Amino acid sequence: MNARSETPAPYGPPAAPEAERWMREALALAHAAQDRGEVPVGAVVVRDGAIVGRGGNAPIAANDPTAHAEIAALRSAAAALGNYRLPDCDLYVTLEPCAMCAGAIMHARVRRLVFGARDPKTGACGSVIDLFAEARLNHHTRVTGELLATECGALLSAFFAARRANA
Numbered sequence: 001m002n003a004r005s006e007t008p009a010p011y012g013p014p015a016a017p018e019a020e021r022w023m024r025e026a027l028a029l030a031h032a033a034q035d036r037g038e039v040p041v042g043a044v045v046v047r048d049g050a051i052v053g054r055g056g057n058a059p060i061a062a063n064d065p066t067a068h069a070e071i072a073a074l075r076s077a078a079a080a081l082g083n084y085r086l087p088d089c090d091l092y093v094t095l096e097p098c099a100m101c102a103g104a105i106m107h108a109r110v111r112r113l114v115f116g117a118r119d120p121k122t123g124a125c126g127s128v129i130d131l132f133a134e135a136r137l138n139h140h141t142r143v144t145g146e147l148l149a150t151e152c153g154a155l156l157s158a159f160f161a162a163r164r165a166n167a
């Protein structure tokens, strides 16, 4: 099942009808990250029905602990649009963002965040902590979780199972 779950109020209506299409684009970037030996996570930023930013997880190759897929996609979109704020943009990512990425998403003023699999170890959208539910933080992002969660999660599970087998 690819059930969707909306984070509790005050967050808004479900993602757009074409949301699965964008998540599949993020999944393709996750596969590409895996091919480079990185943990398979991918993200896209969408504005007015078009992708304006793409990112794949790359901390190992970049020697950069901040090189998460969301950060890369936000940087790519902000550069493309010439604006450090992305208020008309939606971010699709295959894995529930961590606290660092949740902070970056808030700073960018992303309109909507749609994520795939939940991350019970570092997820900052309700799994470990819910930064988007913190009313004292000034942000405008609505959150939709668990879109294509099974596919997004299976990719990660297979990656870690293979890594354990090779260890």
Ligand SMILES: [Zn+2]
Pocket: 068, 070, 097, 098, 099, 100, 101, 102
């Ligand atoms: Zn992150």
